[in-house]
Amino acid sequence: MLQLDMDIIVVGGGGAGLRAAIAAAEASPTLNVALVSKVYPMRSHTVAAEGGAAAVTLSEDSLQSHFFDTVAGSDWLAEQDVVEFFVQHAYQELVQLERWGCPWSRKNDGSVQVRRFGGMKTERTWFAADKTGFHILHTLFQTSLKYPSIERFDEYFVLDLLVVDQRVAGVLAIRYSTGELVQIRAKSVILATGGAGRVFHYNTNSGIVTGDGMALALRHGVALRDMEFVQYHPTGLPGSGILITEACRGEGGILLNKDGYRYLQDYGLGPETPLGEPRNKCMELGPRDRLSQAFWQQQKLGLTGDYQGHAVVYLDLRHLGDKHLKERLPLICELARDFVNVDPAKAPIPVRPAVHYTMGGVMTDIDCQTSIQGLFAIGECASVGLHGANRLGSNSLSELLVFGKVAGERAAALAQQNDHVSHQAIAQQTAVQQALLSGMPGHNTNDSLVAIRTAMTKAMEEGCGIYRDANSMQHCLDQLHSLRQRYQVLNVEDQGKVYNSALLQHLELGFGLDVAMAICSSALARKESRGAHQRLDEGLTARNDAEFLQHSLAVQQQDGSIDIRWQAVTITSLPPGQRLYGDCGAVNEGKAS
Amino acid sequence: MTQTIVIARYNPEQDEKPHHEAYQVQSDDNTSVLDALQQVQQQDPGLSFRWSCRMAICGSCGVMVNGVPKLGCQTFLRDYPAGLVITPLSNFAVEKDLIVNMEPFLEHLSAIKPWLINTAEGTQPHVQTPKQLAKYQQFANCINCGLCYSACPQFGLNPEFRGPAALALAHRYNLDSRDQGKAQRMPELNAKNGVWTCTFVGFCSEVCPKKVDPAAAINQGKVESAKDMIVSVLKPSGAR
Numbered sequence: 001m002l003q004l005d006m007d008i009i010v011v012g013g014g015g016a017g018l019r020a021a022i023a024a025a026e027a028s029p030t031l032n033v034a035l036v037s038k039v040y041p042m043r044s045h046t047v048a049a050e051g052g053a054a055a056v057t058l059s060e061d062s063l064q065s066h067f068f069d070t071v072a073g074s075d076w077l078a079e080q081d082v083v084e085f086f087v088q089h090a091y092q093e094l095v096q097l098e099r100w101g102c103p104w105s106r107k108n109d110g111s112v113q114v115r116r117f118g119g120m121k122t123e124r125t126w127f128a129a130d131k132t133g134f135h136i137l138h139t140l141f142q143t144s145l146k147y148p149s150i151e152r153f154d155e156y157f158v159l160d161l162l163v164v165d166q167r168v169a170g171v172l173a174i175r176y177s178t179g180e181l182v183q184i185r186a187k188s189v190i191l192a193t194g195g196a197g198r199v200f201h202y203n204t205n206s207g208i209v210t211g212d213g214m215a216l217a218l219r220h221g222v223a224l225r226d227m228e229f230v231q232y233h234p235t236g237l238p239g240s241g242i243l244i245t246e247a248c249r250g251e252g253g254i255l256l257n258k259d260g261y262r263y264l265q266d267y268g269l270g271p272e273t274p275l276g277e278p279r280n281k282c283m284e285l286g287p288r289d290r291l292s293q294a295f296w297q298q299q300k301l302g303l304t305g306d307y308q309g310h311a312v313v314y315l316d317l318r319h320l321g322d323k324h325l326k327e328r329l330p331l332i333c334e335l336a337r338d339f340v341n342v343d344p345a346k347a348p349i350p351v352r353p354a355v356h357y358t359m360g361g362v363m364t365d366i367d368c369q370t371s372i373q374g375l376f377a378i379g380e381c382a383s384v385g386l387h388g389a390n391r392l393g394s395n396s397l398s399e400l401l402v403f404g405k406v407a408g409e410r411a412a413a414l415a416q417q418n419d420h421v422s423h424q425a426i427a428q429q430t431a432v433q434q435a436l437l438s439g440m441p442g443h444n445t446n447d448s449l450v451a452i453r454t455a456m457t458k459a460m461e462e463g464c465g466i467y468r469d470a471n472s473m474q475h476c477l478d479q480l481h482s483l484r485q486r487y488q489v490l491n492v493e494d495q496g497k498v499y500n501s502a503l504l505q506h507l508e509l510g511f512g513l514d515v516a517m518a519i520c521s522s523a524l525a526r527k528e529s530r531g532a533h534q535r536l537d538e539g540l541t542a543r544n545d546a547e548f549l550q551h552s553l554a555v556q557q558q559d560g561s562i563d564i565r566w567q568a569v570t571i572t573s574l575p576p577g578q579r580l581y582g583d584c585g586a587v588n589e590g591k592a593s
Numbered sequence: 594m595t596q597t598i599v600i601a602r603y604n605p606e607q608d609e610k611p612h613h614e615a616y617q618v619q620s621d622d623n624t625s626v627l628d629a630l631q632q633v634q635q636q637d638p639g640l641s642f643r644w645s646c647r648m649a650i651c652g653s654c655g656v657m658v659n660g661v662p663k664l665g666c667q668t669f670l671r672d673y674p675a676g677l678v679i680t681p682l683s684n685f686a687v688e689k690d691l692i693v694n695m696e697p698f699l700e701h702l703s704a705i706k707p708w709l710i711n712t713a714e715g716t717q718p719h720v721q722t723p724k725q726l727a728k729y730q731q732f733a734n735c736i737n738c739g740l741c742y743s744a745c746p747q748f749g750l751n752p753e754f755r756g757p758a759a760l761a762l763a764h765r766y767n768l769d770s771r772d773q774g775k776a777q778r779m780p781e782l783n784a785k786n787g788v789w790t791c792t793f794v795g796f797c798s799e800v801c802p803k804k805v806d807p808a809a810a811i812n813q814g815k816v817e818s819a820k821d822m823i824v825s826v827l828k829p830s831g832a833r
Contacts, residue, residue: 039643040695042737043651098718101709101769103726103733110720134650135733142707142762154699177688206645239623242648308623335648338667339623450635493638496606499689502638 001434002175002182003423006151007031007415009171009186011158011213013041015133015400016379016407017192018140023408024415025147031415034184036153036173038208038504041141045194045206046400049133050245050331052125053397055090057114061122063087070395071574073119073287074388075531076549077226080572082366082385086395086402093401094126102139103128105328116250117394119287119581121280125394130245130331136397156182157504158212160433161189161375162426163220168374169421172433176504179497181437183430187418188374188411191217192404195358195380197230199516200464201457203355204236204243210508211515213381217362218514222370223553223565225383226360227515228523229532231391232466234291236354237339238310244332244351246393248317249284251328252276255291256314256348257298258305263313267294269582275319286581289390289532292353296466307340307350314348321345353466357396359387359532360522363553363567368407374414376407385551385570389531444489449502452483452490453509459483460516464523469536473524480520484513484560518554521562526552545576596620596670598629601680603687604639611687613678620670626679627654627665630691642691649802652738655682656691662740662800683743684752698739701755705763705781710774725770732765732810734803741797741807747790754790755781757797757807764810767817779821788814 008024010017013035021035037044056066066087071078098104098112105113105127117125128135144150155176162169162185170185193213197205218224234255235244249255254275257263262283265272269286273279284291295313298304304311317325317332322345325333329344336342336349362377364370364384370377378384379400386399456479463476487510494502528544529535550566557563580587595617603611616636618629627644634640644654647666654665657680659673670677685693741757742748748756755763763782767775782788791811798808 039645039653040699040737043643043645043653045646045651047651047736048646048648092716095716095718099709099711099715099771101766101771103730104718106721106723106726108723110722110725112718131650131734134736138733138737143709145703146706146708206651207647208645240647331650338649338669341622448635449638496604496639496689498605499641499692501634501641505638 001430002180004182004184005420006034006184006186008411009034009036009184009189010192011036011171011189012044012192012194012379012381013037013039014044014192014194014379015046015136015140015397016404017190018137018144019401019404020190020192020378020408020411021150022140022144022147023405024412025149027409027412028416029149031149031412033150034153034186035144035150036156036158036171036184038155038157038176040154041152042138044137045209046133046137048204048206048243049136049397050130050243051117051247051250052115052127052132052394053094053136054117054120054125054392054394055094055398056087057091057112057124057126058122061124065121066124068574069120070386070392072577072579073390073392075390075543075579076545076576077388077530077551077569079366079385079570080574081570084572085366086386086399089402090398093398093405097136097139097401100139100143102135105129115247116278116280116285117392118246118249118285119281119392120394125250127247130247130329133397157507158216159507160429161216161220162429163372164421164425166372167421168372169426172430176499179500181434183426185420185426187415187420188376190407190411191362191375191377191381192379193381196512196515197355197358199456199460199512199519200230200355201461202236202241204233204241205355210512212508212511213377214362215511215514217370217375217377218518218554218556220372221555222372222375223363223555224360224515224518225363225551225553225567226388226522227358227519227554228526228552229359229389230355230464230519231288231357231359231532232292232353233356234288234295234353235315235351237335238307238312238350238352240339241354242335242339243356244315244335244349245329248315248329248332250278251324252278252320253284253315253317255284256316257303259303263298263303264291264294267297268580268584271583281585282582287390287392290581292466293534295353305350310352312350312352315351316348317344318346318348357391359389359391367410368403369410374418376411378403378407389533442489442491445491447486447490449490449493449505449509452486455479456483456513456516460519464520467534467536468523470524473520477517477520477524480513480517484517487513514556514560517560517562521564522552522554525564549576594620597676599676599678600633600640600691602640602690604689622671624670625666626656626658626663626668626670626677629670630665630679641689650736652736655738655740655743656680657683657743662743664738664740664802667802682739684745684749685739685742695739697752698737698742698756698758701759702737702762704755705759706774706778707762707766709766709769709772710777711771712773719771721770729765729768732761732768732805735761735805736803738802740800740802744796744800746794747792751786751790753786755786757811760788760814761805761807761810764814779818782814783818783822788818
């Protein structure tokens with residue numbers, strides 16, 4: 001086993017992790033920062049974000065308005081002090097990226113261009129064509145190369161956190177290329193491992209989005225907050241789930257059912273807006289939860305179309321014209337051509353909802369600190385409290401930057417005050433993992449990783465989908481319990497050391513099962529409908545602030561089951577109100593101001 | 594339908610050298626090489642390959658398909674009715690099965706200072722017109738998949754050659770109206786493993802899945818390098 005000492009460990013090389021590593025390196029160049037990632041940083045899932053990053057930019061916009069949209073979008077489950085901090089710091093972070101070279105799209109006068117996005121009252125989404133995540137990730141990765149204090153551990157898979165007396169002491173990782181166990185001591189650790197979309201069957205997420213960091217924290221007693229809120233993006237490609245960005249609708253794209261009817265007007269998002277004149281927070285620019293729910297309703301009415309056995313609606317971009325599409329949505333043109341054989345200038349793209357984002361995550365305070373001293377969490381793996389019950393598109397890329405910076409600076413400050421925990425104190429925990437690894441081949445060779453994983457993702461899709469009820473969720477939870485038992489005795493089918501992908505998938509599945517249990521248990525416990533959590537049970541189809549204006553906290557028990565506790569929501573200035581879009585929303589905001 | 598694909602297998606813990614094995618996969622019009630590899634992995638969990646986004650943006654899944662570098666997720670079985678042979682990316686050391694050692698690529702990338710060099714402090718964005726953006730935008734679209742290194746005969750002969758993606762990235766920053774770092778990057782471009790190693794075969798640009806056109810970047814880099822060297826000859830040292 002290799003033993004190393006670093007000052008700070010960042011787990012995850014996506015946008016949040018890179019931003020944190022840079023912030024730590026800038027705060028204190030004498031601290032050693034380990035950037036530990038299971039893939040090369042530029043492969044991280046941030047790369048797949050398309051649409052953009054939100055910050056108040058135009059003179060007619062205001063911080064209050066971004067605050068209002070985010071809190072209302074969250075169905076009042078966001079931490080309002082966190083949202084205030086976020087909207088105040090988002091702009092400066094996007095400028096910082098600009099000054100590091102991010103190729104933001106521009107207006108003719110050379111200023112940064114902003115586009116419309118769902119649930120946002122004013123245009124405030126910065127973008128780099130339709131490859132915003134790609135450009136943000138590469139800009140951060142390339143910038144990180146200039147800091148000698150950042151040491152990369154590419155293709156190292158973190159197995160466990162080292163924790164002594166509620167204080168983090170480092171991590172244990174496997175070096176993928178050699179199979180070697182590596183113990184890294186550190187004074188602070190930042191989790192930036194991304195979401196858990198891959199516990200569902202149909203999703204827009206990369207294969208690596210398996211909930212690792214959430215499970216790492218959960219297994220050490222840290223609560224996962226608001227896990228029942230899983231965002232279905234309304235426009236994924238049928239079958240693959242590949243993301244077709246919301247920016248398509250920001251640019252004026254429309255959604256049609258099989259009869260060519262703009263069905264969103266039937267679901268509180270109308271009236272119908274004229275073709276080529278998209279209106280903020282109306283019709284196709286409503287929030288994601290509402291749009292995905294409208295799809296489900298249309299499917300139930302038999303009004304969706306069919307694409308190779310998948311129910312679909314149609315995203316029509318034809319009126320935008322070939323030139324505009326190539327300039328503003330080049331990746332979408334490419335994806336539509338390659339994966340569904342459609343030229344968006346000539347035909348509508350078949351789309352359907354697919355799991356996209358986990359709103360919940362590792363519970364942190366506004367400084368990104370978890371309940372374990374020195375352990376921070378940021379980005380999609382965290383719940384700092386920004387998204388509540390529904391995230392608005394383009395808030396998460398800004399979140400990576402704003403809170404990545406906060407965590408990096410805090411972790412650096414803490415690392416300067418503290419010392420390493422003794423080797424002796426972490427010896428036992430290390431020995432346990434070492435024994436687990438060498439004893440990895442469980443005895444059951446009649447089962448398979450693929451069988452268990454597929455059963456999990458299908459159970460989640462059926463039990464915790466766009467609409468849920470107690471029976472389907474309970475059935476899902478029962479299945480997860482039995483899958484967990486099967487998992488515990490499952491044989492690892494490859495015993496090699498070098499690039500053993502069967503072993504990594506085995507470990508990821510273990511993480512995924514724990515996170516899936518947290519999602520399903522939280523969903524069962526929330527006996528109301530709010531944001532992305534919509535129940536069909538009688539009496540539970542509406543929001544119930546009297547009982548459930550609270551965060552769910554999922555805490556793992558000894559036997560792996562999940563105990564749910566509740567935490568009050570921080571409300572600073574915006575008391576719970578009705579969440580309205582389309583014409584009704586405009587009337588409502590008129591009253592509010 | 595059922596289709597046969599051949600995959601190069603190599604397990605350094607067991608095999609002396611790579612060998613080919615044939616597998617049966619189910620395919621339809623939408624089956625990609627990556628889908629096929631995943632099917633094979635279900636039959637044989639020992640098979641190792643890199644992948645992640647499956648939408649041609651993360652750059653993980655580069656392989657050779659019938660001898661040509663391709664992204665597995667963006668290459669479809671329908672286009673190979675006569676069959677496919679999938680091998681690891683050329684010109685890199687094979688670690689296991691389809692996984693190659695990408696470290697040399699990462700080193701070349703880091704060597705050309707691929708970050709914006711500009712000492713001015715500021716709290717507002719730079720002004721950059723769409724025309725100025727367009728000058729370098731294409732070269733900023735590289736996903737670091739490494740296909741161009743597998744296509745490059747010079748990199749095959751001389752692994753010290755900085756190579757297409759790194760040189761294109763240097764050019765991207767040199768062309769950026771916000772950047773002041775060209776003088777710091779030119780020595781690396783002028784050096785013996787810089788732009789002049791390229792013999793302009795152009796295969797790198799042909800295989801690029803993102804139309805970055807590294808060959809054009811290198812060619813433009815040669816013009817800049819020639820100018821830079823003439824200037825350094827004409828001016829006494831220290832006067833620059």
